Amino acid sequence: MATPRKQLKLGHMIEGAGRTWTDWRHPDAQPGASTDFAYYAESARLAEQGKFDFLFIADSLSINAKSSPHYLNRFEPVTILSALAAVTQHIGLTATITVSYTEPFNLARQLASLDHISGGRAGWNVVTSWLEGTAENFSKSEHLAHDVRYRLAAEYLDVVQGLWDSWEDGALVHDKASGVFFDPDKLNTLGHKGEFLSVKGPLNIARSRQGQPVIFQAGASEDGRNFAAKRADAIFVGDSALQDAQAYYADVKARAAGFGRDPDKLFILPALAPIIGSTEAEAEARWQERAELVSIEAALGMLGRGFNDHDFSVYDVNAPFPDVFTKGFNSSQSATVKIAKAVQEENLTLRQVALRFATPRGNFVGTPEQIADKFEQWLDAKGSDGFVIGQALPGQFKLLVEEVIPILQRRGIYREDYEGSTFRDNLGLDVPTNRYTAAKVARAVA
Template sequence: MTTKRQLRLGFILHGVGPGWDDWRHPDALVDASTNFAFYKRQAQAAERGKFDYLFVADSVSINARSSPHYLNRFEPLTILSALAAVTEHIGLVGTATVSYTEPYNLARQFASLDHISGGRAGWNVVTSWLEGSAANFGKDEHLAHDTRYRLAAEYLDVVKGLWDSWEDDALVRDKASGQFLDPDKLHELNHKGEFLKVKGPLNISRSPQGQPVIFQAGSSEDGRSFAAAQAEAIFTHQDNLEEAQAFYADIKARARGFGRDPEKVFIVPGGRPVIGSTEAEAEAKYQELAALGNLENALRALGRGFNDHNFSVYDPDGPFPRDVAAEGLKSNQSQSARVLALADQGLSLREIALRHATPRGQLVGTPEQVADRLELWLEQRGADGFNLFESLPGQLETFVDEVVPILQRRGIYKTDYPGTTFRETLGLDVPVNRHTAARSARSAA
């Protein structure tokens, strides 16, 4: 009997919503981004729906043009630690930037979350793409795109090395003998590299899953190579199945080239389901969502991927201003590339901004239709799963109650969690401690 591929699902905790105007919906909580009770309800609903993980995105630079959620929101590891206490199985994935955090602190924080949650932590590794971030951390300028990815590779290696400071059986804790630690199984890192100098060891041991699960979201050339070499799950965005299949095939091939099992590298594009009992109702709900927005905020949203460029100074009914392309190259390359592709189609600045602000996506329809599209992308190798936003208030519960049972009946989605750790949920191996592996190799020689 052939086992069907299993769909992976993550839910993005995004407070008042990913858009600039989502908070204006009559049923929206205007303080959702700093409302723990709201996040608790969402987390428990997602766990009831057997989602693989919760995800908290982040940014370390804002201005008056930033979206409402990013203007006023929880720090990722803080909210995830709180949610660890009110959930039991769902993974807890947070974003942290390598450009503006110290690796020792980050390694310690994620290891702590991993212990607090019983082995459910995941780290979304980002390099930060807004130039304004530098000034918040006492730096004169933001690192160039390629330099940021060189830093990321070294940084991740350092953090993993710190997580391996302790071998799994280093803590003896023998009351009779008085031995708390086997000192031969606690290791300094003593790293000295291009960007970082870290001695170690880390002051917290390995968790039940060994190390947090690594996520990444690179779609540029540098980002794809980094993700394929390092990540266990990759966030992405494609507008159609053909584009998704091309990205999927490219990442899997790169992963194989790095000597990795491509089936252990999950591709999870984003999506905003808009579900109605009929096609007409779903379309009406999407139009309800789109009607919340306006051109001014759509232009603000568009500028985010171009280093917070101010698009309001241009004629909205004129062509997209090509002179800003360089801002995208040094900022968010994947997002700016999607916008430039729309410009190639001859769309006006207004049309591009409005389409970008409220993307329609593939997941507008009845529960059956949404399930069909999720299954199609899974079976046609456009995705291994999806990272889902709540489009309108109540849509998460609708998805859990009406779409999840369809996916389960089709045999492509789990009916329960297979274990207690995030790695067990994803079917990923526990990383072998590097010092234990070296000890075993010496013993076998």
């Protein structure tokens, strides 16, 4: 009997006004889509039609005049996902929420609520916030250093997951005859006091059908890789060449094994936005159409965002890239390192860097068959376990669902239908054991 093929895991990142600073300028784009519920609902239904594993809502808590249009005016993640839970049935709902500027009790309660509202489909993308200006929106004097933020993230996740386990399974007995609403022996107080956090608990909402929300993380730096390999169920990473993706995949999977985890229970999912045409020439023309929307001024603004809003317009764009890498190191360490590597290896000018990172061509431009080939190649070559897919141009995501997904299904590397009713069911992840129940069992055995 033939061994079943490994299955692709796919998510859809909804970015109303577009992925880049200039996508909204396309004639068919909807510049106001980032606060248009109808747009989100249509995108969610389309992703569910395509049997996608999850929707992904990215977020940022600091804007200025140089920010990406999608981030300037947009929905808060848990709010919009709660609304989308009502118009979908199977797809996972992943919210990006920062540990640096959110109280853990509130976050645990919000996501547990989303988990119940959706019938066990919530996910949490754990971030530490990369923009230094965020601190000023939360009465903070400074943005925590990169390594400190990851220490906070580890403690924070311990607290939130501990709160999610406050109520053991079967605690809410609802016995009308005896008048017993709950079993007090199955309600647990966290009582956490650590380096950063002091949280008593218990949480005022029980676990959902899937036990706990699925954990995402975007670990690319050394600290990020270790944190993701140890704690995440899925890792959201940037697009890169296959060879680089394979190296990252092998490294993080090895780290996961080193932490005593099953590497196959950790999904590595690069972000990408395929550009699809009925012919190669049409696909290339569509990519060029998108690239032509970008001005050098917009590209410099986009580049500066990752360097703590550094003003790149003061430099000669045709001169070598300036030595400003320290300005980006505490914000987005992995992206800064990637740019520094490219500059060093290729001796790039400022113009070249800005345009490359404003509209990267990426690895996925072609016909539906060619895009499916790429997906299969990356899966088989251990470059990824799937992808988080955005929309490069209006109508492109619909093309992917209607023309690429059927090819993947015929090849046996993508589901025909959802496997279960919860996010964990569809990812093939176990329901986490309640820590308090496990401790009681361990004591009884001892």
